[in-house]
Amino acid sequence: QKEVEQNSGPLSVPEGAIASLNCTYSDRVSQSFFWYRQYSGKSPELIMSIYSNGDKEDGRFTAQLNKASQYVSLLIRDSQPSDSATYLCAVILGGDDKIIFGKGTRLHILP
Amino acid sequence: GAGVSQSPSNKVTEKGKDVELRCDPISGHTALYWYRQSLGQGLEFLIYFQGNSAPDKSGLPSDRFSAERTGGSVSTLTIQRTQQEDSAVYLCASSFLTIPLMGDTQYFGPGTRLTVL
Numbered sequence: 001q002k003e004v005e006q007n008s009g010p011l012s013v014p015e016g017a018i019a020s021l022n023c024t025y026s027d028r029v030s031q032s033f034f035w036y037r038q039y040s041g042k043s044p045e046l047i048m049s050i051y052s053n054g055d056k057e058d059g060r061f062t063a064q065l066n067k068a069s070q071y072v073s074l075l076i077r078d079s080q081p082s083d084s085a086t087y088l089c090a091v092i093l094g095g096d097d098k099i100i101f102g103k104g105t106r107l108h109i110l111p
Numbered sequence: 112g113a114g115v116s117q118s119p120s121n122k123v124t125e126k127g128k129d130v131e132l133r134c135d136p137i138s139g140h141t142a143l144y145w146y147r148q149s150l151g152q153g154l155e156f157l158i159y160f161q162g163n164s165a166p167d168k169s170g171l172p173s174d175r176f177s178a179e180r181t182g183g184s185v186s187t188l189t190i191q192r193t194q195q196e197d198s199a200v201y202l203c204a205s206s207f208l209t210i211p212l213m214g215d216t217q218y219f220g221p222g223t224r225l226t227v228l
Contacts, residue, residue, distance in 0.1 A: 004153075032215075043202060043219035044154065088153060098170060099144075103153035 006102035019076040023089030032092035115220035136205030149199040
């Protein structure tokens with residue numbers, strides 16, 4: 001069973017601090033990785049995509065990928081209360097026409 | 112243009128009844144995806160269409176579930192003989208390209224909340 005694992009949280013982070021969200025995956029040949037944000041009662045929206053080892057930055061968000069360790073993370077700098085949401089990690093399986101989502105990490109930014 | 116739309120937004124049905132959920136993707140998007148999200152659970156990938164074709168139906172939970180897409184646009188997800196465990200939010204997404212290709216951003220609809228009594 002190919003899986004994507006995330007800590008369910010909640011992860012509580014003070015406003016202005018860095019929030020670090022982690023995700024591990026089991027399929028070594030996966031090539032495409034995504035982070036989605038989902039507010040309560042709303043649909044997911046794409047935050048970041050990453051395909052190569054290393055860091056990818058977009059505004060306050062940085063995605064980090066380490067394929068050797070099968071690990072992808074999302075850093076949120078200068079956390080804001082509006083960042084409070086569930087963050088879903090998604091992985092496109094290598095060789096399969098499927099995308100697997102983790103169960104998400106609930107992030108709570110403390111004002 | 113408009114985003115992905117889904118109908119109905121809410122559906123309450125009795126166990127054993129059939130239901131049909133509809134998805135209108137963003138105009139011009141060739142790929143369309145169906146997901147299910149149960150309370151407190153992550154997204155469960157069900158099926159995707161490239162044009163009108165679904166290359167892999169193995170993600171559908173059971174043979175009570177079927178999906179079709181016509182004209183490369185609207186898609187319907189049909190659940191026959193609904194069971195209580197089918198209760199979930201069913202989300203549809205569309206993208207310009209298809210899953211195997213990089214840079215494929217999926218845009219999600221608002222979902223249909225299905226409750227089976």
